[in-house]
Amino acid sequence: MQSWVDGQPASALASLKDRGLAYGDGLFETIAVKAGQPLLLDLHLQRLAHGCSRLAMVADHTLIRSELLAYAQAMGEGVLKLILTRGDSLRGYSFTAEAQPRRILQASPAAAYPQAYGAHGVQLFDCATRLAEQPLLAGLKHLNRLEQVIARSEWQDPAYAEGLMRDTSGRVIEGVFSNLFLVRDGGLITADLQRCGVAGVMRAALLTHAGQLGIPCQITDISLAQLRQADEVFLCNSVYGIWPVRAFADLSWPVGPLTRKLQGIARTLLDV
Amino acid sequence: MQSWVDGQPASALASLKDRGLAYGDGLFETIAVKAGQPLLLDLHLQRLAHGCSRLAMVADHTLIRSELLAYAQAMGEGVLKLILTRGDSLRGYSFTAEAQPRRILQASPAAAYPQAYGAHGVQLFDCATRLAEQPLLAGLKHLNRLEQVIARSEWQDPAYAEGLMRDTSGRVIEGVFSNLFLVRDGGLITADLQRCGVAGVMRAALLTHAGQLGIPCQITDISLAQLRQADEVFLCNSVYGIWPVRAFADLSWPVGPLTRKLQGIARTLLDV
Numbered sequence: 001m002q003s004w005v006d007g008q009p010a011s012a013l014a015s016l017k018d019r020g021l022a023y024g025d026g027l028f029e030t031i032a033v034k035a036g037q038p039l040l041l042d043l044h045l046q047r048l049a050h051g052c053s054r055l056a057m058v059a060d061h062t063l064i065r066s067e068l069l070a071y072a073q074a075m076g077e078g079v080l081k082l083i084l085t086r087g088d089s090l091r092g093y094s095f096t097a098e099a100q101p102r103r104i105l106q107a108s109p110a111a112a113y114p115q116a117y118g119a120h121g122v123q124l125f126d127c128a129t130r131l132a133e134q135p136l137l138a139g140l141k142h143l144n145r146l147e148q149v150i151a152r153s154e155w156q157d158p159a160y161a162e163g164l165m166r167d168t169s170g171r172v173i174e175g176v177f178s179n180l181f182l183v184r185d186g187g188l189i190t191a192d193l194q195r196c197g198v199a200g201v202m203r204a205a206l207l208t209h210a211g212q213l214g215i216p217c218q219i220t221d222i223s224l225a226q227l228r229q230a231d232e233v234f235l236c237n238s239v240y241g242i243w244p245v246r247a248f249a250d251l252s253w254p255v256g257p258l259t260r261k262l263q264g265i266a267r268t269l270l271d272v
Numbered sequence: 273m274q275s276w277v278d279g280q281p282a283s284a285l286a287s288l289k290d291r292g293l294a295y296g297d298g299l300f301e302t303i304a305v306k307a308g309q310p311l312l313l314d315l316h317l318q319r320l321a322h323g324c325s326r327l328a329m330v331a332d333h334t335l336i337r338s339e340l341l342a343y344a345q346a347m348g349e350g351v352l353k354l355i356l357t358r359g360d361s362l363r364g365y366s367f368t369a370e371a372q373p374r375r376i377l378q379a380s381p382a383a384a385y386p387q388a389y390g391a392h393g394v395q396l397f398d399c400a401t402r403l404a405e406q407p408l409l410a411g412l413k414h415l416n417r418l419e420q421v422i423a424r425s426e427w428q429d430p431a432y433a434e435g436l437m438r439d440t441s442g443r444v445i446e447g448v449f450s451n452l453f454l455v456r457d458g459g460l461i462t463a464d465l466q467r468c469g470v471a472g473v474m475r476a477a478l479l480t481h482a483g484q485l486g487i488p489c490q491i492t493d494i495s496l497a498q499l500r501q502a503d504e505v506f507l508c509n510s511v512y513g514i515w516p517v518r519a520f521a522d523l524s525w526p527v528g529p530l531t532r533k534l535q536g537i538a539r540t541l542l543d544v
Contacts, residue, residue: 012284012285012288013288015284015285016285021290022300024296055418055421055422085293092449093420093421094424095425104288106288111363130408132406133405136401136402137419145294145295146296146409146414149295149327153367
């Protein structure tokens with residue numbers, strides 16, 4: 001399906017002066033679409049609005065919502081990517097409050113991950129690339145993603161479905177395109193994303209649902225030692241749901257009961 | 273003058289799948305052009321080649337050089353911006369070695385900075401935005417520039433020509449779009465850019481010329497205390513040359529003799 005730029009079918013970026021291209025000055029969302037519905041839409045829009053607020057981008061969120069709904073309807077099924085840039089650049093890094101954000105919608109087919117990743121779990125590559133600590137950008141799904149590009153280039157072996165990223169201080173943070181959860185003594189632990197990392201929409205949804213089920217949830221700094229002591233480990237994102245983690249470096253875990261329970265919830269969230 | 277994309281006149285980015293837009297996955301150079309000549313071209317191309325090597329981008333540097341020369345010839349005078357992206361994206365962060373980098377050339381008029389900046393010096397804003405420490409990206413003029421966008425948005429007062437950026441550990445690094453030099457006891461000091469910062473082309477040229485003149489040059493970590501003790505302070509980049517720094521926070525400096533001497537060299541480098 002053809003992309004849309006600012007609500008109009010387009011195959012090219014209207015302007016070479018776009019700040020998304022020049023500086024990575026913008027945000028994005030990757031949204032699963034089923035039966036014409038964008039899934040977890042409210043959470044995606046909440047994160048986008050939060051990102052706009054943090055980056056001082058003034059966007060028309062009502063318009064964005066209606067475009068996402070219309071585009072998903074036209075797509076039917078697949079993955080919808082929204083890129084929201086700060087629009088065209090003046091000379092240099094400065095921008096004016098009047099800068100009009102540019103909305104780019106792109107469709108791609110539903111992700112074709114092996115079914116085994118969810119069913120039997122995955123092996124994690126140990127990325128040498130560390131996430132830099134930048135509180136001003138932490139948590140946002142912004143367009144400055146060279147760290148992820150470099151980390152993802154560290155392995156080609158398809159035996160690894162994902163890679164584990166630590167920050168420059170050695171804390172365990174997330175996957176390259178997923179968030180990470182540990183299960184310990186029946187409770188969930190996931191990394192504090194105040195210094196780096198992307199605050200995933202599925203992570204947010206799982207924390208909410210786990211809380212409602214009375215499952216203790218801790219958002220905190222995670223050391224390798226804590227990872228070693230975990231009873232279960234899993235990855236999540238808003239496209240594939242949950243993948244149990246079976247192995248990382250010399251560590252291995254079973255696919256445990258809490259992972260399976262949450263996997264059921266994720267499956268429901270990614271269905272219509 | 274119209275932009276070029278991959279050697280062809282174009283007003284739009286050929287593809288919305290470009291990784292420069294999606295991830296800031298690419299590099300750029302901003303080159304002063306006079307009398308149809310791109311200035312400091314060898315240093316710009318050296319930095320670009322180094323960046324390509326660090327980011328595993330395989331580009332045709334002979335072609336890039338010839339395009340820059342032809343475009344500058346057509347421009348006559350102004351500022352030439354080259355954006356080199358990793359080209360179109362596959363799904364996700366991974367890329368193949370065959371990814372064809374995309375070359376985007378843009379022209380803008382010569383920078384219209386007040387003549388007083390060079391003649392009498394400038395005042396530096398004290399940016400609260402800190403540069404994150406990421407050795408994998410340090411020194412490169414890559415497209416992940418949200419830190420500079422945020423830093424530049426901290427001040428609107430035209431009394432400040434530039435802003436001073438420190439890293440998250442408090443080291444004095446650079447300006448938002450300039451490198452910084454201190455003069456102390458007749459020698460030059462500039463920040464070590466192993467953890468963050470952009471290794472500017474004018475910085476490199478000045479270090480070479482100063483070395484040839486027997487001026488001691490130190491590339492090292494710089495503390496605020498060292499800045500306080502500097503005899504002279506100046507900024508540089510490859511578009512405006514050198515601006516003496518007269519004031520920062522409660523500090524002030526005269527426009528000193530070594531600054532003036534190097535300013536003469538920079539002026540020569542930016543002339544044809």
